Amino acid sequence: MNELRAAAEDWLTQDPDPATRAELRALLDADDEPALADRFATRLEFGTAGLRGELGAGPNRMNRVTVLRAAAGLTTRLLTETPTFDSPAPGANGSGAIDSGTSGAGSSGGAGRPLGVVIGFDARHGSERFALDTAAVVTGAGLRAWVMPRPLPTPVLAFAVRHLGAAAGVMVTASHNPPRDNGYKVYWGDGAQILAPLDAEISAAIDAVGRVDALPLGGPGDWTVLDDGIVDAYLEALDALAGLPVDGPGDLSVVYTPMHGVGLDVFLRAFERAGFPAPAVVAEQAEPDPDFPTVAFPNPEEPGAMDLALALAARRDADLVIANDPDADRCAVAVPTSEGWRTLTGDEVGGLLGEHVLRHTHGDDRLAVTTIVSSSLLGRVAEAYGVRFAESLTGFKWIMKARTSPGDRQVFGYEEALGYSVGGDDGVPVRDKDGIGAALAVAALAAEAKRDGRTLLDLLDDQARRFGLHATGALSVRVEDRALITDAMARLRRSPPTALGGRTVTHVDDLALGSDTLPPTDGLRLHLSGADGRARVVIRPSGTEPKLKCYLEVVLPANDDLAAVRSRATASLDAIRTDLAKALRLS
Structure with a gap:
């Protein structure tokens, strides 16, 4: 308890937020050891998704001290960077258009121009304050900062990174998490989320940050607040x-x-x-x-x-x-x-949008990408349109890095968790999932269908007849002890099931071994066959929750009686799910 109290007292002396200081003082006065341990015995880990967690005092919460430290670690890593981006050198006026202005000192990207960070925020509790704290740290370190004019969607921030020629971007958001949460999402100069080893390098730099009340900070006049021109450009x-x-x-x-x-x-x-x-x-x-x-x-x-x-x-x-x-x-x-x-499921929308994009774009260098846990339908569609296709690990940070050759031009990417990046002949304008762009594409597809007296459901039937019915489902098991997940994965590797749902397991891919196209990840992919079609199961631990997540797919040949085919597919998914739950031995 003495160590916890000392850490909390030290935190109090540097915390600029009166609300979290009051919270922490009340816990200290109450000698609430469990609450102090929850906040100070561990900390939020910075990874490829940045930071995300509950609001409150202490290193295991999202708060101003945590954000100041994260911003300082990010700028430390940026100061080792030499820009190599194709976009113009950093510098922007309030409209979001490139200019030739410079400010500050620090590491520069040629012609004396400093590296820049563009910062966005949503409307969650604390988001704007966290964004302004980030701008203060960035400019205090001699880098340039642009701040979004108001709470705006994440895809606008992701777009702005490349549009402004920034070296990095920060989006303060917890996306669809509960109200008590907030987060800190980091993009690099290519407009995509960071990957290893950048996450570890930034995390190490955060660990080396001293007291936040000793950080040099810029003031409001030191950063550029963008106007609505950045939204117009998007x-x-x-x-x-x-x-x-x-x-x-x-x-x-x-x-x-x-x-x-x-x-x-x-x-x-x-x-x-x-x-x-x-x-x-x-x-x-x-x-x-x-x-x-x-x-x-x-x-x-x-x-x-x-x-x-x-x-x-x-x-x-x-x-x-x-x-x-x-x-x-x-x-x-x-x-x-x-x-x-x-x-509609994410896979259904992904299949429809994938074909929509490929039907309206041109060129042999086009690339469509989805993840190993999403439906295999997109690969079939890409093959039919003569388009390059790649699978990636889970998440848009991987989707946007997938390539089959250096000349690939990605025009579409999606993941089953309702994330889509839709492009045109110039490629994808946002190198992350974009719910606004996807909504436009869905509406355009629905309008085309309505013009022809049809619906999106009719288009799903068309795809089933041409490519086979690709039915997907899921099984997720939450545990109290993450060690149970580790044990389950080890047990499945030693002795994978030989059959699931009446289908034979014909092959098992241990994804931890990696491949020519995929880096190693903790997961297993089981291929199944049966008299009426094939199936697949991907099993992986969640990266953010104490869950083991399983993704199921059954592919059946389709005929005119699609209702009967869908009924068989649903029954097959249910049978696989039941047997898989028994094989996991987690309930």
């Missing part, structure tokens, strides 16, 4: 997406929810530019609210999260429902059926 880039301008009816009826996040204004402007009618917006979820009062979790994948949008769509007899998560990097889609509204 929207102009979306104008070039595949399938735009819209070739279809102008009466497409869309219901939209930003889910209490920051997507509404940018979404509406994007839709207007593309020629779509203004969508009906879920009023209860239209404005940013960091408490997310109408949903248990602000994640469109969660049961009930889209209920208000679906109810509004039913009242309006809409053609389509689109939902973004709070930072608008994910996109969920729902469509009407004869039995009510159905939310």
Whole structure:
């Protein structure tokens, strides 16, 4: 307890936030050892996803001290960097256009220009303050900083990194996490999320930071606050997406929810530019609210999260429902059926958007990418269109690094967790998942279908007949002790199941060994065969939660009786899931 108290007292003396100082003083006065241990016995780990955690005092929480230290570690690493980007040298006026101005000292990218960091933030508790603290550290270290004009979607920040020629970007967001959380997402100068070894290098630099009250800090006059020109530039880039301008009816009826996040204004402007009618917006979820009062979790994948949008769509007899998560990097889609509204899976939307992009783009150098846990359908679609295809590890940080050759031009990437990066003939404008761009592409595809008297469900049927029915599902097991997951993975490697759901396991890939196309990762991929088609299971520990996650796919040949084929696929997935749960021995 003495060590915990000493660490907490030291924290108090350098914490600039009166709210977290009061929280910590109350815990010290109460001698609350469990609460102090929870905050000071460990710390938030900086990794490829940056930082994410609960708000509060101490190194195991998101707070101003944690953010100041993270910003200082990032700038330390940046000061060793020599820019090699194709974009113009850093420097921007308030509109987001490149200029030739310079400021500060520090490491420079040629012609005396300092390295720059562009900083964005969402509407969560503390986000703007964390962004301004980051700008203060960056400019205090002699680097240039641009700060977004207001809370904006994550894809706008990711776009801005390359647009401004920045050396790095920071987005303060916890995406679709619960209200009590916030996070710190780092991009490098290529506009993509960081990968190893950068994460370890930044983490080591953070560890070496001393007291934050001794850091040199810039003031508001030392950084550039961008104006809406940066949003205009992002929207102009979306104008070039595949399938735009819209070739279809102008009466497409869309219901939209930003889910209490920051997507509404940018979404509406994007839709207007593309020629779509203004969508009906879920009023209860239209404005940013960091408490997310109408949903248990602000994640469109969660049961009930889209209920208000679906109810509004039913009242309006809409053609389509689109939902973004709070930072608008994910996109969920729902469509009407004869039995009510159905939310499409991420893999269904990925297959539809993949073909949409490939149908509207040109060139032998095009590349489509998805992850090892997503459906294999995109590979079949790419083959049919003569387009290069690659699989990556899970997450957009990997999707954006995937290549089959140096000349690849990525036009599409997606992951099953509702993340899509949609491009055009110039490639993808955002090198991360982009819920606004994906929404435009979905609406364009739906408008084309409506023009032809068809729906997205009809297009899914078309794909099933041409490529086989690719049905996907999942199994997730949460544990209290992460060691149980380690033991389960070791047991499966020693003795993998020989059959699942009545299908024979024909081959097992140990993903920890890596391959010519994939770096090593802790996971197993099981290939299964049966009399009526093939199947696949990917098993991996979650990188953020104490969960073992399993991704299932069954591929069946399709005929005119698609309802019967889908019923068989559902039964097959259920049988595999039941046997797999027994094989994991975690419940």
